[in-house]
Amino acid sequence: xxxxxxxxxxxxxxxxxxxxxxxxxxxxxxxxxxxxxxxxxxxxxxxxxxxxxxxxxxxxxxxxxxxxxxxxxxxxxxxxxxxxxxxxxxxxxxxxxxxxxxxxxxxxxxxxxxxxxxxxxxxxxxxxxxxxxxxxxxxxxxxxxxxxxxxxxxxxxxxxxxxxxxxxxxxxxxxxxxxxxxxxxxxxxxxxxxxxxxxxxxxxxxxxxxxxxxxxxxxxxxxxxxxxxxxxxxxxxxxxxxxxxxxxxxxxxxxxxxxxxxxxxxxxxxxxxxxxxxxxxxxxxxxxxxxxxxxxxxxxxxxxxxxxxxxxxxxxxxxxxxxxxxxxxxxxxxxxxxxxxxxxxxxxxxxxxxxxxxxxxxxxxxxxxxxxxxxxxxxxxxxxxx
Numbered sequence: 463x464x465x466x467x468x469x470x471x472x473x474x475x476x477x478x479x480x481x482x483x484x485x486x487x488x489x490x491x492x493x494x495x496x497x498x499x500x501x502x503x504x505x506x507x508x509x510x511x512x513x514x515x516x517x518x519x520x521x522x523x524x525x526x527x528x529x530x531x532x533x534x535x536x537x538x539x540x541x542x543x544x545x546x547x548x549x550x551x552x553x554x555x556x557x558x559x560x561x562x563x564x565x566x567x568x569x570x571x572x573x574x575x576x577x578x579x580x581x582x583x584x585x586x587x588x589x590x591x592x593x594x595x596x597x598x599x600x601x602x603x604x605x606x607x608x609x610x611x612x613x614x615x616x617x618x619x620x621x622x623x624x625x626x627x628x629x630x631x632x633x634x635x636x637x638x639x640x641x642x643x644x645x646x647x648x649x650x651x652x653x654x655x656x657x658x659x660x661x662x663x664x665x666x667x668x669x670x671x672x673x674x675x676x677x678x679x680x681x682x683x684x685x686x687x688x689x690x691x692x693x694x695x696x697x698x699x700x701x702x703x704x705x706x707x708x709x710x711x712x713x714x715x716x717x718x719x720x721x722x723x724x725x726x727x728x729x730x731x732x733x734x735x736x737x738x739x740x741x742x743x744x745x746x747x748x749x750x751x752x753x754x755x756x757x758x759x760x761x762x763x764x765x766x767x768x769x770x771x772x773x774x775x776x777x778x779x780x781x782x783x784x785x786x787x788x789x790x791x792x793x794x795x796x797x798x799x800x801x802x803x804x805x806x807x808x809x810x811x812x813x814x815x816x817x818x819x820x821x822x823x824x825x826x827x828x829x830x831x832x833x834x835x836x837x838x839x840x841x842x843x844x845x846x847x848x
Contacts, residue, residue: 494685495570497548499592500577501585505609508656509577510535510547512670513677513689518658520816525549532566539813544688550591565598573681574604580653581613581636589644596647603680606648607673608637611655612663620655620668652676703810706748711802714741715834719795738762738798742805749809761805761823792835799834800827 498506510521514537525533526540532550536543548571576592578585596604612620614633621629626637637653655668678686718737742761746753804827811818 492685492688493543493546494572494681494688495546495548497550497571497574497595498577499550499574499588499595501579501582501588502551504577504579504582505607505654505656506547506549506577508609509575509607509673510537512656512667512673514538514545517816523816569599571602572685573677574602575607575677576604576648577607577609578640579610579613580608580633580640581610583636583639583643585643589647592647603650604648605676605680606640606644606651608640608651608653609655611653611668612657620663620665626653649680650676703748704806707745707802707806710741710744710748711799711806714738714744714802715795715799718798719792734794734798738801741798741802745802745805745809748806749813751809751812760820761808796831796834796837799837800830803830803833 498509500506507518507521510516511518516524516537521535524537524539525535528534528548532548534540535547535549537545537547574595576588578588592604595602611629611633612618614636615630618630623629626634641651652669652672654670654673655663656670657663657666657668659666674689678689681689714737718734739758739762742758743753804823807826808818808823
């Protein structure tokens with residue numbers, strides 16, 4: 463029955479339960495902070511993408527200022543982070559004060575990862591910052607990651623051999639030069655090639671396992687399990703927010719449907735719109751996303767515009783007693799349900815650092831509209847219904 467299902471949803475609708483479960487999840491996950499140091503194009507974004515599974519767009523949109531030249535990326539989001547990356551981006555800029563960055567960040571990170579393209583040897587400024595950080599915080603481990611191995615053999619596939627001895631001679635000489643020049647600045651070195659399918663190199667995570675192994679060995683013990691369980695913890699937090707959203711969407715959809723059953727034409731439209739607006743604000747709170755007037759207007763224009771048009775077309779049905787009222791209530795339920803889940807998706811993407819397009823939001827709405835209609839139409843004894 464609809465009301466039985468709705469009542470079960472409300473069991474998880476208490477904010478205290480939600481906050482407690484989220485706190486318990488995060489308490490199990492000490493948050494490692496990794497300081498990334500490297501020139502632009504040295505593979506820092508590829509490294510984050512490989513370790514977290516986030517897209518380049520999510521990573522690019524997820525960085526936020528930390529200092530004048532350093533930004534922080536929290537995965538999956540800044541509210542419930544499981545791992546954080548500090549990216550120093552001032553290298554090569556005329557006014558970059560590397561000592562100021564070193565001092566401000568020296569106590570914030572548990573591990574430093576320095577990324578260098580395997581064939582790049584123009585490193586003087588990078589080394590200056592790196593050396594200063596090492597001298598000020600010698601106990602913090604440093605992992606040197608040599609990237610873009612394919613620069614040494616353009617157009618050729620990766621070597622299938624496990625050892626570097628079988629790699630092309632130019633690459634082996636370059637790696638040996640890096641190790642000699644940078645000796646004493648790092649605790650471990652790995653050579654990897656992390657690409658995308660568009661690059662045409664297989665595998666796209668060449669020697670990625672060596673990177674993860676080194677990362678786990680160098681991180682303090684308390685933080686290793688978090689890295690090992692990133693996928694599981696991210697899914698758990700996402701499920702928690704989705705569970706929190708479900709009763710909000712169901713309750714607002716039923717309330718909107720009840721309002722739409724009012725027998726006088728046009729009376730319900732302002733009330734339904736108010737209910738849907740309140741639902742959007744509630745979902746924004748779940749994902750701790752700002753919902754200012756401009757943002758609210760955007761999501762309501764994409765989805766709410768469709769709501770208003772369909773509601774207006776169905777007003778005439780309400781002049782037909784019982785049948786018309788029921789049809790309009792069903793329509794309003796489905797529309798509000800679809801809008802709620804479309805907004806839930808929108809805010810979850812925003813929290814991950816991605817700004818969905820209007821077309822993507824509309825697509826989510828259309829998909830959920832069918833689900834809402836099926837949910838309302840299911841027989842009362844059918845477990846697929848409410």
